[in-house]
Amino acid sequence: DIQMTQSPSTLPASVGDRVTITCRASQGINSWLAWYQQKPGKAPKLLIYKASSLESGVPSRFSGSGSGTEFTLTISSLQPDDFATYFCQHYKINPWTFGQGTKVEIK
């Protein structure tokens, strides 16, 4: 199975900060990576697919990059609505696995 490792686990930040979350795959997954945002009590929401493609309706302050084994999610200017937990997930080959999550919290 492909293991996904995110860092950091917790990220204290302030409104307006540039935020970067890293996700590493245990083997190459090309660009078959998605990023999700989850708020407490809610289902995850797709933000980025194919490593860098922005899902329709997602603000342009979110961006993704990377390929192979190393990926990043960047929020260019953190907004109050962005305090949440973020997960990466590969979809190269079954079983689809998720990173353990990064909680972006108020500093």
Added chain:
Amino acid sequence: QAQLVQSGAEVKKPGASVKVSCQASGYPFTTYDINWVRQAPGQGLEWMGYVHPDSGNTGYAPKFQGRVTMTRDTSTSTAYLELTSLTSEDTGVYYCARRQYNFDCWGQGTLVTVSS
């Protein structure tokens, strides 16, 4: 727009089984796999398996093989997850999500509590 609506919360005793439903609307049901993802309290996301609504083919994560069954009813555009031999470690929120490549539409989640 595409929507997945899940059945309500369940409370089960250890050793029992649970069956959760996921009704799709707003898109052709047979076009996308329906996947199930579990989230234990305060934990991350764990993929359990999928059912292809057109063929009925399934694929399960090894951890759940033998204990999980995923089915579908195309007449009602509904997918089902059944999990047997429940233990306290099965307590969590169960989500259905449609997948073509990534999971682009999710149900609201169903809380399953296993307690004696």
